[in-house]
Amino acid sequence: MKEHKHLHGHVHSAEEKKAVVNRLSKAIGHLEAVKRMVENDADCSDVLIQLAAVRSAINNTGKVVLKNHMNHCIVEAVEEHDLEAVEKLNQAIDKFMK
Numbered sequence: 001m002k003e004h005k006h007l008h009g010h011v012h013s014a015e016e017k018k019a020v021v022n023r024l025s026k027a028i029g030h031l032e033a034v035k036r037m038v039e040n041d042a043d044c045s046d047v048l049i050q051l052a053a054v055r056s057a058i059n060n061t062g063k064v065v066l067k068n069h070m071n072h073c074i075v076e077a078v079e080e081h082d083l084e085a086v087e088k089l090n091q092a093i094d095k096f097m098k
Contacts, residue, residue, distance in 0.1 A: 012068065019064050027057035062096055069093065 030053040037047050069089065077085040 012072075016064075016068055020061060023057060023061035023064060027054055027061060030054040030057055066093065066096060 030050060034047060034050045034054060037050060069092070074086065074089050077089060
């Protein structure tokens with residue numbers, strides 16, 4: 001299993017990475033559809049519905065990353081007593097939640 005090293009030596013599993021990539025692919029697909037719709041002068045209602053799908057796909061991606069962030073990255077930073085990293089991770093959560 002190929003793994004990706006992250007902050008504090010945390011290793012993201014192939015399954016975690018695949019879940020994020022799949023959700024990003026959905027968001028990109030929806031965004032490309034919006035672009036085509038605008039280029040083809042699609043009805044504004046249809047564009048708004050497609051934009052809602054983009055927002056949903058991005059939010060779903062964020063939830064997967066946030067769950068991993070809380071379950072692994074923050075736990076490891078606390079275990080390593082790396083207060084600077086904990087603060088950086090908390091700032092990232094604050095920005096995501098806004």
